[in-house]
Amino acid sequence: MSFIVGDGARRDGLGDAVRAGDGAPPQAPEAVPGLRYFPGWLTPDAGETLLSSIDAAEWSEELRRRVQHYGHRYDYGRRSVAADSRAGVAPPLPAWAREQAVRLVREGILDQAADQAIINEYHPGQGISPHVDCVPCFGPVVAAISLGSACVMDFTDPGDGTKVAVPLAPGSLCVMTGPARYTWRHGIAARKSDPGPAGRVPRGRRVSVTFRTVVEAVVEAVVEPAR
Numbered sequence: 001m002s003f004i005v006g007d008g009a010r011r012d013g014l015g016d017a018v019r020a021g022d023g024a025p026p027q028a029p030e031a032v033p034g035l036r037y038f039p040g041w042l043t044p045d046a047g048e049t050l051l052s053s054i055d056a057a058e059w060s061e062e063l064r065r066r067v068q069h070y071g072h073r074y075d076y077g078r079r080s081v082a083a084d085s086r087a088g089v090a091p092p093l094p095a096w097a098r099e100q101a102v103r104l105v106r107e108g109i110l111d112q113a114a115d116q117a118i119i120n121e122y123h124p125g126q127g128i129s130p131h132v133d134c135v136p137c138f139g140p141v142v143a144a145i146s147l148g149s150a151c152v153m154d155f156t157d158p159g160d161g162t163k164v165a166v167p168l169a170p171g172s173l174c175v176m177t178g179p180a181r182y183t184w185r186h187g188i189a190a191r192k193s194d195p196g197p198a199g200r201v202p203r204g205r206r207v208s209v210t211f212r213t214v215v216e217a218v219v220e221a222v223v224e225p226a227r
Protein backbone atom coordinates (compact mmCIF):
# COMPACT_ATOMS: atom_id res chain seq x y z
CA MET A 1 0.00 0.00 0.00
CA SER A 2 1.40 3.37 -0.86
CA PHE A 3 0.76 6.82 0.48
CA ILE A 4 1.07 9.44 -2.20
CA VAL A 5 2.76 12.48 -0.71
CA GLY A 6 1.99 15.70 -2.51
CA ASP A 7 -1.45 14.62 -3.75
CA GLY A 8 -3.74 16.76 -1.66
CA ALA A 9 -6.80 14.70 -2.60
CA ARG A 10 -5.27 11.64 -1.00
CA ARG A 11 -3.63 13.23 2.02
CA ASP A 12 -6.89 13.18 3.94
CA GLY A 13 -7.53 9.74 5.39
CA LEU A 14 -6.29 8.29 8.63
CA GLY A 15 -4.04 5.77 6.99
CA ASP A 16 -3.01 4.49 3.62
CA ALA A 17 -5.02 5.81 0.71
CA VAL A 18 -6.06 4.09 -2.51
CA ARG A 19 -8.54 4.82 -5.33
CA ALA A 20 -12.02 6.17 -4.62
CA GLY A 21 -15.19 4.00 -4.66
CA ASP A 22 -17.38 3.62 -7.74
CA GLY A 23 -20.99 3.85 -6.62
CA ALA A 24 -22.07 0.20 -6.18
CA PRO A 25 -25.71 -0.41 -5.11
CA PRO A 26 -26.22 -0.14 -1.34
CA GLN A 27 -25.89 -3.25 0.80
CA ALA A 28 -26.46 -4.25 4.42
CA PRO A 29 -23.66 -3.49 6.90
CA GLU A 30 -23.51 -7.20 7.84
CA ALA A 31 -21.81 -7.83 4.49
CA VAL A 32 -18.64 -6.35 6.03
CA PRO A 33 -17.21 -8.61 8.75
CA GLY A 34 -16.72 -6.71 11.99
CA LEU A 35 -18.96 -3.79 10.99
CA ARG A 36 -21.77 -2.94 13.39
CA TYR A 37 -24.50 -0.46 12.55
CA PHE A 38 -26.97 1.17 14.96
CA PRO A 39 -29.67 3.26 13.22
CA GLY A 40 -31.28 5.82 15.51
CA TRP A 41 -28.35 6.00 17.94
CA LEU A 42 -29.40 9.65 18.31
CA THR A 43 -32.91 11.04 17.94
CA PRO A 44 -33.26 13.80 15.30
CA ASP A 45 -33.48 16.38 18.13
CA ALA A 46 -30.36 15.05 19.86
CA GLY A 47 -28.56 15.09 16.50
CA GLU A 48 -29.53 18.73 15.91
CA THR A 49 -28.35 19.72 19.40
CA LEU A 50 -25.05 17.98 18.85
CA LEU A 51 -24.59 19.66 15.47
CA SER A 52 -25.19 23.09 17.04
CA SER A 53 -22.53 22.41 19.68
CA ILE A 54 -20.12 21.30 16.96
CA ASP A 55 -20.78 24.36 14.80
CA ALA A 56 -20.22 26.66 17.77
CA ALA A 57 -16.60 25.43 17.91
CA GLU A 58 -13.71 26.28 15.61
CA TRP A 59 -13.16 24.27 12.42
CA SER A 60 -9.73 23.54 10.99
CA GLU A 61 -9.29 24.16 7.26
CA GLU A 62 -6.12 22.07 6.94
CA LEU A 63 -7.80 19.60 4.56
CA ARG A 64 -10.23 20.01 1.68
CA ARG A 65 -13.00 19.14 4.14
CA ARG A 66 -13.17 20.93 7.49
CA VAL A 67 -12.27 18.99 10.63
CA GLN A 68 -12.13 19.37 14.41
CA HIS A 69 -9.73 17.31 16.54
CA TYR A 70 -10.22 16.71 20.26
CA GLY A 71 -8.11 14.91 22.84
CA HIS A 72 -5.13 14.43 20.53
CA ARG A 73 -4.33 15.95 17.17
CA TYR A 74 -3.93 13.51 14.28
CA ASP A 75 -1.20 14.49 11.83
CA TYR A 76 -2.46 13.46 8.35
CA GLY A 77 0.96 14.01 6.77
CA ARG A 78 2.98 11.94 9.23
CA ARG A 79 0.13 9.54 10.00
CA SER A 80 0.69 9.87 13.73
CA VAL A 81 -1.09 11.10 16.82
CA ALA A 82 0.43 13.91 18.85
CA ALA A 83 1.09 12.91 22.47
CA ASP A 84 0.67 16.47 23.57
CA SER A 85 -2.93 17.48 24.23
CA ARG A 86 -2.29 21.07 25.37
CA ALA A 87 -4.75 23.69 24.21
CA GLY A 88 -3.68 24.79 20.76
CA VAL A 89 -2.52 21.28 19.95
CA ALA A 90 -5.91 19.66 20.54
CA PRO A 91 -8.55 20.84 22.98
CA PRO A 92 -9.89 18.24 25.42
CA LEU A 93 -13.05 16.33 24.47
CA PRO A 94 -15.99 18.69 25.00
CA ALA A 95 -18.77 17.71 27.44
CA TRP A 96 -21.06 16.37 24.69
CA ALA A 97 -18.26 14.14 23.37
CA ARG A 98 -17.41 12.85 26.85
CA GLU A 99 -21.09 11.96 27.30
CA GLN A 100 -21.03 9.96 24.06
CA ALA A 101 -17.73 8.32 25.08
CA VAL A 102 -19.32 7.20 28.37
CA ARG A 103 -22.41 5.90 26.55
CA LEU A 104 -20.24 3.92 24.10
CA VAL A 105 -18.66 2.10 27.08
CA ARG A 106 -21.98 1.67 28.91
CA GLU A 107 -23.53 0.06 25.85
CA GLY A 108 -20.56 -2.28 25.44
CA ILE A 109 -19.32 -0.79 22.17
CA LEU A 110 -15.92 0.34 23.44
CA ASP A 111 -14.01 -1.30 26.33
CA GLN A 112 -12.54 1.99 27.47
CA ALA A 113 -13.61 5.58 27.04
CA ALA A 114 -12.53 7.17 23.78
CA ASP A 115 -9.82 9.76 24.37
CA GLN A 116 -9.72 11.10 20.84
CA ALA A 117 -12.43 12.44 18.54
CA ILE A 118 -12.27 13.77 15.01
CA ILE A 119 -15.20 15.57 13.45
CA ASN A 120 -15.40 15.66 9.65
CA GLU A 121 -17.63 17.93 7.58
CA TYR A 122 -18.59 16.96 4.04
CA HIS A 123 -20.44 19.20 1.63
CA PRO A 124 -21.93 17.54 -1.47
CA GLY A 125 -19.01 16.62 -3.71
CA GLN A 126 -16.59 16.08 -0.80
CA GLY A 127 -15.44 12.70 0.52
CA ILE A 128 -12.63 10.84 2.22
CA SER A 129 -10.18 8.60 0.36
CA PRO A 130 -10.40 4.86 1.05
CA HIS A 131 -8.16 4.05 4.01
CA VAL A 132 -7.58 1.96 7.12
CA ASP A 133 -7.45 4.15 10.24
CA CYS A 134 -3.85 4.31 11.49
CA VAL A 135 -3.22 0.88 13.03
CA PRO A 136 -0.40 1.71 15.49
CA CYS A 137 -2.09 4.97 16.54
CA PHE A 138 -5.59 3.78 17.46
CA GLY A 139 -7.30 0.93 19.32
CA PRO A 140 -9.41 -1.94 17.96
CA VAL A 141 -12.73 -0.08 17.77
CA VAL A 142 -13.55 3.06 15.78
CA ALA A 143 -17.08 4.43 16.23
CA ALA A 144 -18.65 7.11 14.04
CA ILE A 145 -21.91 9.02 14.48
CA SER A 146 -23.47 10.50 11.31
CA LEU A 147 -25.23 13.86 11.46
CA GLY A 148 -27.00 15.97 8.84
CA SER A 149 -27.24 14.24 5.47
CA ALA A 150 -27.14 10.53 4.73
CA CYS A 151 -24.25 9.20 2.65
CA VAL A 152 -22.89 5.92 1.38
CA MET A 153 -19.62 4.61 2.80
CA ASP A 154 -17.71 2.23 0.58
CA PHE A 155 -15.89 -0.70 2.17
CA THR A 156 -13.31 -2.69 0.20
CA ASP A 157 -11.65 -5.97 1.09
CA PRO A 158 -8.16 -5.60 -0.39
CA GLY A 159 -7.72 -9.39 -0.26
CA ASP A 160 -10.24 -10.26 -2.98
CA GLY A 161 -11.42 -6.80 -4.05
CA THR A 162 -14.97 -7.25 -2.65
CA LYS A 163 -16.74 -3.89 -2.44
CA VAL A 164 -19.68 -3.16 -0.15
CA ALA A 165 -21.53 0.18 -0.23
CA VAL A 166 -23.14 0.85 3.16
CA PRO A 167 -25.70 3.67 3.53
CA LEU A 168 -25.21 5.67 6.74
CA ALA A 169 -28.35 7.45 7.97
CA PRO A 170 -28.27 10.62 10.05
CA GLY A 171 -28.35 9.77 13.76
CA SER A 172 -26.78 6.36 13.14
CA LEU A 173 -23.67 4.90 14.73
CA CYS A 174 -21.25 2.89 12.61
CA VAL A 175 -18.70 0.78 14.52
CA MET A 176 -15.63 -0.74 12.88
CA THR A 177 -14.05 -3.71 14.63
CA GLY A 178 -11.99 -6.72 13.50
CA PRO A 179 -11.64 -6.98 9.70
CA ALA A 180 -13.77 -3.85 9.16
CA ARG A 181 -11.30 -1.94 11.34
CA TYR A 182 -7.98 -3.56 10.44
CA THR A 183 -8.23 -5.05 6.95
CA TRP A 184 -11.05 -3.55 4.91
CA ARG A 185 -10.68 0.00 3.66
CA HIS A 186 -13.45 2.52 4.11
CA GLY A 187 -14.01 5.73 2.21
CA ILE A 188 -16.64 8.13 0.92
CA ALA A 189 -16.59 8.95 -2.78
CA ALA A 190 -16.36 12.67 -3.53
CA ARG A 191 -19.69 13.00 -5.37
CA LYS A 192 -22.96 14.91 -5.02
CA SER A 193 -25.38 11.97 -4.86
CA ASP A 194 -25.34 8.32 -3.90
CA PRO A 195 -26.99 5.26 -5.41
CA GLY A 196 -30.17 4.36 -3.49
CA PRO A 197 -32.81 1.62 -3.81
CA ALA A 198 -34.96 3.91 -6.01
CA GLY A 199 -32.38 5.95 -7.90
CA ARG A 200 -29.84 8.59 -6.94
CA VAL A 201 -30.09 10.19 -3.51
CA PRO A 202 -28.76 13.77 -3.44
CA ARG A 203 -26.36 14.52 -0.59
CA GLY A 204 -26.58 17.48 1.76
CA ARG A 205 -24.07 18.61 4.36
CA ARG A 206 -22.95 15.69 6.50
CA VAL A 207 -20.93 15.82 9.70
CA SER A 208 -19.40 12.72 11.26
CA VAL A 209 -18.13 12.41 14.81
CA THR A 210 -15.52 9.66 15.10
CA PHE A 211 -14.34 8.25 18.44
CA ARG A 212 -11.09 6.36 19.02
CA THR A 213 -8.75 5.26 21.77
CA VAL A 214 -5.14 6.30 21.33
CA VAL A 215 -2.60 3.47 21.55
CA GLU A 216 0.60 5.10 20.38
CA ALA A 217 1.14 8.81 20.53
CA VAL A 218 4.26 10.57 19.35
CA VAL A 219 5.94 13.28 21.39
CA GLU A 220 6.62 16.00 18.88
CA ALA A 221 10.04 17.66 18.98
CA VAL A 222 10.07 21.07 20.59
CA VAL A 223 12.04 23.41 18.37
CA GLU A 224 14.14 25.81 20.46
CA PRO A 225 14.08 29.38 19.15
CA ALA A 226 17.41 30.50 17.61
CA ARG A 227 19.49 32.63 19.98
Ligand SMILES: O=C(O)CCC(=O)C(=O)O
Pocket: 013, 014, 118, 120, 128, 133, 144, 186, 208, 210
Ligand atom coordinates in the same frame (compact mmCIF):
# COMPACT_ATOMS: atom_id res chain seq x y z
O1 LIG B 1 -17.10 10.34 7.94
C1 LIG B 1 -17.08 9.21 8.41
O2 LIG B 1 -18.10 8.62 8.76
C2 LIG B 1 -15.79 8.45 8.59
C3 LIG B 1 -14.58 9.30 8.58
C4 LIG B 1 -13.36 8.45 8.67
O3 LIG B 1 -13.23 7.44 8.06
C5 LIG B 1 -12.28 8.86 9.55
O4 LIG B 1 -12.36 9.93 10.19
O5 LIG B 1 -11.31 8.09 9.66
Ligand SMILES: [Fe+2]
Pocket: 014, 131, 132, 133, 186
Ligand atom coordinates in the same frame (compact mmCIF):
# COMPACT_ATOMS: atom_id res chain seq x y z
FE1 LIG C 1 -11.56 6.27 8.84
